[in-house]
Amino acid sequence: MEDIHEVTSRPPRAERMTERPIGGRYILERRIAGGGMGAIWMALDSQLQRHVALKQMASHRVSCAEDRQRFAREAKAIARLHHPHVVQVHDYGVDEDVPYIVMELLEGEDLEALLGRRQRLTPAAVTPLLLQAARALDAAHAAGIVHRDLKPANLFLAHVDGEEMLKVLDFGLALLNEGAEPTPQGKELAGTPRYMSPEQMRGMTRLDHRSDLWSLGIVLYRSLTGQFPFSVDALEALRDGTSPPSLMPVSQVAPELGKEADGFFARALAPDPSQRFASAQEMAVAFSALVLAGRPTRPAKILIVDDEPDTILVMQQRFRKQIESAAYELIFATNGEEALEKLRQHPDTDVVLTDLNMPKMDGLSFLARVGEVNSLAKVIIVSAYSDMSNIRTAMNRGAFDFLVKPVSFQDLKSTLEKTLKHVGELRRMLRSTEENDLLRMFVHGGVVERVLSAVRTPLGVAGERVDATVVFVDVKNFLPVTRSELPDAAIRRLNANFEVIVSELVSSGGVVDKFVGDAVMAVFRGQGHLGRAAEACLQTRQRLSDLAFRSGEHSAYTHGVSMGLASGELLSGSIGAKTMGRLDATVLGDVVNTAAWLASVAGKDQLLIPEALRERLESRFECQAVGPHLLPGQKTPAPLYNIVNRKEPVVSTSDPTASTPPRKEKDDPRMVALNEGRD
Known part of the structure; x- marks a missing residue:
């Protein structure tokens, strides 16, 4: 299933299009995603003067009556649900025999993309996402709708008014349980096998809401552990109904969840639907209670x-x-x-x-x-x-x-x-701190790390010298915004960028030291701090670029960033006025000054480093010379370099110890069989 709000790693090439508005009002501006059923466009609603996401059916699908029915069913299913955690449909129509759906345009990324970068999330980070998904599913189930394709790619983390809100996407496979509407029966098994309930894999046509609860349980397990609870062999056993496979206890994969989590997942992923939770809300509440209870008392x-x-x-x-x-x-x-x-x-x-x-x-x-x-x-x-x-x-x-x-x-x-x-x-x-929502957790997680870093220095010790990397990430050309926009609008615009910047820096092990106007200063310590810092900056730049591409020229993310990176010995300690109770843990030294200066001279989306770091990074990153500049404290200009991209690892085919890349799951014939719904 294509993701209707997919954030691509590289923007697709612009497609030729006519000036004629779709349906007489929607002007296609650029293609932002696509899949087997059609393309997703950013479009301008000429009547209401707002940007929308327009999903247009692929031309090779138009002649198929079953595909047209599925396309219309998606629009109908979403239109039934006026819910804050379900992507909203504004319009549906047929233009020159090509169906289209008009939906709200979302900024952000889906859970699949987030897990691709982070592998796994903490229980405290997952809890608010689960609660929001549960509310959406309960609303759908109350309206007689079974989603049938719930997976991380269809759970979108949208940025709405400076906050993150989960939206359930893609109801193209939804069952609408109405007496007047026959239950759709395709020749092939519809859905994604890794997340399908056993009854759905067997091709049962009368599924109820408990099938979605199974899928939600798989999403939750993977989000917490970075793994799937069942192997391909186990999926085959579930489909065939031969013998219920044993579930990998989640406490073995993620011991911090405790033994109580094993019982939770045994119920959430029970092969028999009658043994599962009664509703998505019940599942979410049970998991929240498990997290809030914390770990059991231990020595x-x-x-x-x-x-x-x-x-x-x-x-x-x-x-x-x-x-x-x-x-x-x-x-x-x-x-x-x-x-x-x-x-x-x-x-x-x-x-x-x-x-x-x-x-x-x-x-x-x-x-x-x-x-x-x-x-x-x-x-x-x-x-x-x-x-x-x-x-x-x-x-x-x-x-x-x-x-x-x-x-x-x-x-x-x-x-x-x-x-x-x-x-x-x-x-x-x-x-x-972790009990805050996902983005607040990232910011506060940085604060916590600062506290932890500070307490490592005993009372009476003024400071310590540490080896670390400092990064300055500056929202480019933001000063004019402070003059031209209303204060609330300017702050929301800046914070929208900071939400992305901070989350990427912290997820790579950085500690947000401070916010300096429209810039973020972060410190990376520990093993591999230089490489992690460079990787975090590239990831930050890519995410902001993706969001800017998706959201258009008026987006908050179009500023881009200018970044500076320096590494070496720093002085770390608490500074401030102790008698006034105002102390802050921070780092000082030439490295900090150099990183700040590099960010100030960097162009849009440049990541500048001094020549000494190029020699340490060029084996992993592509570095491009930008000419000599006079660094702080130096008398003669020195070469600077822009980190353009990361280099792909090279594996020698002559190396007998080189491991064979794992076969992708989609190429596994057993998964192909499951996808096709045959033995």
């Missing part, structure tokens, strides 16, 4: 890293009461390498208690890599008093506290309790 996880042979026995004896009462769960490792692996196996670890002197990987080396694996776990260093210089290094690298040997058990107990309390507060803050 605090403490990883103890020490190569002394009696460490395990001593610590188990010391904390016997806490272990027996399930207050603590102790995990042990003998060196830094083993400790990193333990952190990967236990992502919910709260505190790490580590010695400095160990074989293979010492405590300082381990400390430098903890953030790559677990950004919330706090590290307590244990060392001799004579090792104070290393302790200072450890504190500067982000250690939360330290203990001096010989360690007093009471001191150890108090330090652990204090640290666990701190981690608990951070986790609660993170969970409450």
Whole structure:
């Protein structure tokens, strides 16, 4: 099924068209999407002077009575539903024997595109989307409409008045349960097999709303895990009705969801419709309650890293009461390498208690890599008093506290309790932040990361030097808007761009440091920060370009962006007036100044970098020289480069270790059979 509001990665070529208005009023401006049933155009409604999306049936489909009936059925189904979470149809007609549907023009992207970039979303991010989809489906089901093709590509995340609103699209396969209208029966199985209910895959013609609930459950499972719950073999078993396949427990794929989620999906994806949820709203409410309840109460996880042979026995004896009462769960490792692996196996670890002197990987080396694996776990260093210089290094690298040997058990107990309390507060803050809607989560997620970054520096330490990448993304030529438009309109226009920019930067691991007028400053730290920053900028530029193409010359997204990127050593710390309670975590240094200056001289949709970074990035990105410029603090002009695009990876066919690309699902003969509805 084509997506009527598909955002293409590259705008299609303009097509030739006549000046004659469709239906006497709709002037086609440009083609924005297309598929097997027809093309989607941005059109101007000459009577109401507004832009609309016009879906025109493909010429090779016009002669097919069944296709015409399906096209008309889509218009009729949408017209029945005056609902904020269903794309609205304005008009339907036939122009020179070619049917067309006129709908509202949406700005944004579908859930399929979002999952393509993010792979998976947090439960808190999925919850508002599920609630909105459920409201739309309940309205459709109450009107006697079964969608039959619910999937991420048909769930559109539209930008409406600066907020994100989910819209259900494409009712071309909808069943309209009316006594006077026969249920459509095609020769081929209609829909998308990965999301079809078992009864739909068997070709049952009388489907009810519970078929859509199954599809919604598949969408939810994939959004949370990045995977499908059933293999192709399992789909065949579901279609044939031989034996119900076992469902992959969601807690095995995404442990943070907890065991309760397994029971939820067992009901949502029950092969027997009578065992599923009664309505979409019931499903959404059940999932929301599961998310709000949070994780079940669990012991605090403490990883103890020490190569002394009696460490395990001593610590188990010391904390016997806490272990027996399930207050603590102790995990042990003998060196830094083993400790990193333990952190990967236990992502919910709260505190790490580590010695400095160990074989293979010492405590300082381990400390430098903890953030790559677990950004919330706090590290307590244990060392001799004579090792104070290393302790200072450890504190500067982000250690939360330290203990001096010989360690007093009471001191150890108090330090652990204090640290666990701190981690608990951070986790609660993170969970409450994630309970906002999707776009607000991205912005607030950046704020949370700033807080987390700030608390890594202990009280009394003025700051630290870090290696990071700074990005400035400036909405190009926005100043004239502040002079020509009303204040509310100008702010909405700027925020529409910021919603896209911030979400892309944060999704690649960036931290939004501040908004500077019409620019966003973001900091990337940790492993691969330079490459992630460059990738995030290219993705930002592409998304804004797609939105501008879809929305036309008067869109908020037509400004484009000018971007600057610099990388190196920074000073990180809290600055401000402490006595007034005004402190902010930020970064300072030449890297910040360079990135800001590069953004100021960049042209529209340019991403400028200094020559030193070109040498580090040219293996992955195509860099184009833009001429010498005088950088801040330099006396002679230096070459600058614009990152044009990412390079495609090259796989040598002579390499015997090169893996064979996986066969696409659509080429799998079993999926072809499912698509065609045959054995």
